[in-house]
Amino acid sequence: MSNKLDICKKAVALALKLGASDASSSLGVTNAMGVSVFEGKSDGVEGNIDCGISFTAHVGQKVASGSTENLTDDSVESLVRTIVEAAKQAPEDPFACVADKSLIQPVSADMIKYLDLVDSTEHTADEMLQMACEMEAAARSIAGVASIRSADVSSSQYEHYLVISNGFEGHYKTSSRSAVIQAMAELNGEKVINYDYDSARHWSDIRPMASIGIKSGEKAAAMLNQVSMGHKGVLPVVLDPKISVKLLLGTLQSCLHGGNIVAKGSFINKDDLGTKLFGDNINLLDNRTKVRGLGSSPYAGSGIIGPESVNLVKNGNVENFLLGLRNAKQLGLSPKLGRPSLYNPYFEGGTLSPDDLIDNIKLGLYVTNVMGHGFKAITGDISYTVAGFVIRDGVITGEYVKEASLAGNLKDMLNETTFANDLKFNDSANAATARIEGVSIVG
């Protein structure tokens, strides 16, 4: 197999020779290994070699794209010929484009070094099995834990190459390490399951296996003390940081997506750019260059490098949309931020501690789990099934509500949200504990 950057260069050169006006070639190779354990023994070892090249050809305003997993010279050449031919047959797309030369710049080797996305430590399958066993044993040591669904440790290395006919060339490598366990607790025939995990670029950033196992077991055991609030009506809710991300960040992100704005599929419209839609304290930021960040990357797929940090929402104002080249052209906006999607997004934290945030709540719900797909971007309506602990007289009790309905509207909720000061950057998307004033709760 040829050098992978050369494969991309050759593909682009061939397309131009065949009559393409522009072309881009993106190649990825992943080598992954994962292990599972159950009852202290291997529950399977898995090794994956995954590779593929994605290719896009432009013939004037006509475009086609495609991919293949086979990187041999013959296979890539055949793909390029097929895609150029398909582009010639395609209808004109007035919004098709590659990034303007003025928006691209060379990828800095210093930046790649600074990001520190590659771990040089490797573990063998046997070492990973031992780690998973340690995690499982710790979970099983917690009172109430009856079994586990899975205890997995995995690791991978990824290489990415990108060549575009506008002159852009980039490549970088990353590694990923993760450990995840699902523990089951049981009391009088009532079974509950919960999980804990850690993932990072480097093994050294993964929490000790025993700590992950213990946490999963404790989280599961805490769900055994089940109550029903018998409540129907508006309540203050407090979201665990992971739930803040899912309920507030994930949903808002999809509403800021250029494709949704163009198709009028979001409650946020093009005209809302620069408009205050949310509370003063709502700041959604995105950091592309977090050191060892799970979402960090030296450049976007379009070849645009863009600023390291961007405000999507600032003091409640919608400042930027997530724009790929085509959506930017459709909206008449610049794609210069290089953000068709987010890298390491987060809501800025607040000033109150989580305890102070909860302090004056007489009756409320501390949400630790969200189920379902109950978000509608076009209206912002939210309706999820949630679970969590009753808050009574300013304290999170041990009373677990395993099933409650939470309903509201994202725009309203982001006008009544207060974030605590416990923002941590554990995942690619992060948020602090959040309190929302008036949410409809049944459960």
Add this chain to the structure above:
Amino acid sequence: MSSKILSALNSDITELTRLTQNALQGGNGGELYLADAWSFAISMSLGIVTAPDISFGAGGALRRINDATADMLTFASLDPAYLKTAAKNMQGISQGTAPSVKIATAGTMGQGYYTDQDILGGVKIYEFQPKAEALMREIDAYARKDSRVTNVGISLSVSSKDILIVRADGKHVVDKRPMSSLNVSVTLEDNGKKENGGKGMACPVSVDTLFNKATWQKFVDHAINHAHNNLTAIDAPSGDDFDLIVANGWGGVIMHEAFGHGLEADFHQKGIAAFQGMLGQRIASKGVTIIDDGTIQNARGSLNVDDEGNPTNRNILVDDGILVGLMTSEISAAKLGMPVTGNARRQGYAYQPIPRMTNTFIDNGNASVEDLIAGVKKGILVTEFGGGQVDITSGTFEFNTTQARLIQNGKLGAYIKGASLCGQGKTAFQHITGVANDLEISVTGSCGKDGQSLAVTVGQPTIAVGAGAITVGGTA
């Protein structure tokens, strides 16, 4: 069918069988799974056809069953060197205990649940591309006859996958799996309000089916009607004191979440299922029969053979309310001492085959839909759903309505905004008070489990669920 795979690997069945058996030595089962797929996709939005995508995917996996667990090495590309490396590396993975359970198989594969002909009818992708474009323009123009329509999104795709499974026991099977998909979505604006609606199909049929005018016009009409109704929707109520009437077809998603996943045998194998040890017990009202059937002609979830090489079946899971069966893979069947049901499925070669649903539905009863609605004093008729989810251990399930309306004193009332519905699998279906006779099986559907997404369908006749079983979560 497998000739392209064999020529890419520069091999034949005899040689692959020998390689597989050598590589999997020491285990008690497993297979070499090889796949070669292509797909074509094109879409249209805001009146513009966007870049067609033509993709090729091929690769394989060697999987060794070791006494009810499995080691697996996967490789992208049908490259003989990759296959040899995987075979060599498999021997390097240390095995735990010696095999003690016997892995059973389930006879010969079925054939012909979908077409084995070229899905494009012999036409080249280049030649098909302009035809697809013309169809999308026709659909777009038809939808825009309604002046409230501000956007029409259309996506069309076709794919075909050849697979060859060479088993450790020396058997081999081939299958050719086609899929033709068309989806239409519309956005309506009226009086400053926006709503969307959609409809489509994705079935293992010749692409000609997508060009049937009556079919796609029905998708558009349905999508517009859906958005129109939701423009009039009032805030959904909340509480657990509503009788629910769940419409036929997609309504089966409740059963899929509340029951289906709980009857997948891998959860039972580890002792974590809500329905653990309940075989032979009543888990639903009398009159409720639930079947998983991978052999329905041209249904989206049908397979001639599952991904371990076993034939698919019509498996009765719940018979007149009594739990009578689980869906198994070879490993879970061996571990639980149950029959292999042909439900082992994998998203692609790089994924482990695990017990999954195919076409899962509640069978017809004998009530009439009109009578079921007429019998409701205070309730909700749910006609369309978004996604659903289940916590397999506690049995808590939830799904979201995308179209529903109030029922008062047997009469249909206002449409209501999307609400979440949640309940407990172990009790909800014991509240079923009526099963109608209008069974319909969906023509779309995807199901996710352990990070693997698969084509499935759900189905049911209209059913009535009494108050107290399912909580409605609205804002009113």
